[in-house]
Amino acid sequence: MDWSIAEVARMSGVTARTLRHYDETGLLPPARIGASGRRYYAERQLLRLQQILVLRALGVGVSEIGRILSEQIDEVDALRGHHQRLLAERDRLDALAGTVSRTIAELDQSRKDGNPMTINRPENLFEGVTPSQYEENMRDFPELAEEIGRRAVTMSQADADAGHRERTAQMIRLAELMAAGLPADADRVQAEIDGQYRALAELRAVSAEEYRAIGRSIVVNETWRAAYESIAPGLAAYQRDAIEAYATSRLN
Numbered sequence: 001m002d003w004s005i006a007e008v009a010r011m012s013g014v015t016a017r018t019l020r021h022y023d024e025t026g027l028l029p030p031a032r033i034g035a036s037g038r039r040y041y042a043e044r045q046l047l048r049l050q051q052i053l054v055l056r057a058l059g060v061g062v063s064e065i066g067r068i069l070s071e072q073i074d075e076v077d078a079l080r081g082h083h084q085r086l087l088a089e090r091d092r093l094d095a096l097a098g099t100v101s102r103t104i105a106e107l108d109q110s111r112k113d114g115n116p117m118t119i120n121r122p123e124n125l126f127e128g129v130t131p132s133q134y135e136e137n138m139r140d141f142p143e144l145a146e147e148i149g150r151r152a153v154t155m156s157q158a159d160a161d162a163g164h165r166e167r168t169a170q171m172i173r174l175a176e177l178m179a180a181g182l183p184a185d186a187d188r189v190q191a192e193i194d195g196q197y198r199a200l201a202e203l204r205a206v207s208a209e210e211y212r213a214i215g216r217s218i219v220v221n222e223t224w225r226a227a228y229e230s231i232a233p234g235l236a237a238y239q240r241d242a243i244e245a246y247a248t249s250r251l252n
Helices: 005-012 016-024 043-057 062-071 075-112 122-126 142-154 157-179 187-201 208-220 222-231 235-251
Strands: 039-041
Touching: 005 016, 005 039, 005 043, 016 039, 039 043, 043 062, 157 187, 157 222, 157 235, 187 208, 187 235, 208 222, 208 235, 222 235
Parallel strands: none
Antiparallel strands: none
């Protein structure tokens, strides 16, 4: 039995564009190509796609995924390895929840004491914090996701990690501005959004309406929203509102 590319996209949540890109880069060739040029996938390809998505969820770059899959021999042993990584990811999320809980406690205590909000040990803010999968979060914007995927293939792991860290740092800076009580259209907030927009526009021109849609997706996309909310409750909506203000004042 095999499944068309449309069926695999529907089952997995991966866009057909991304599946075609995986084929073109050799990461996931289909089982066969029909007379009309349509790609079809068998069980073996579905298992490989599962491994790709698990590794991506664990923060592994696309080029590194290709290396891992090319070196593995036994699929069951590979799945055992992925299972261990998932258990480690669970532990990381537990550590992240503890980090956020401690931060809330410190800020609440500062507020009760009538003091400016302070963090006693700033380095603790980043315990357990690792980047979200930006390109997967952009799945509702296939052209941008495709461009991000193409660039990811050519990036070194160090460069990919640096990009992920910067995006996490952006989220934390916005959380600090939100905690300070600045409205979403404040100059300092809009300066952060401007930097984010310019980085996105380097990939492809982004219209005001498309940027607004990206802002809305940050709240609607459960995975994306969870990444923001793990930094600070309400941050996803704050980012959305800041993007809306930016698109209205600077892109229209």
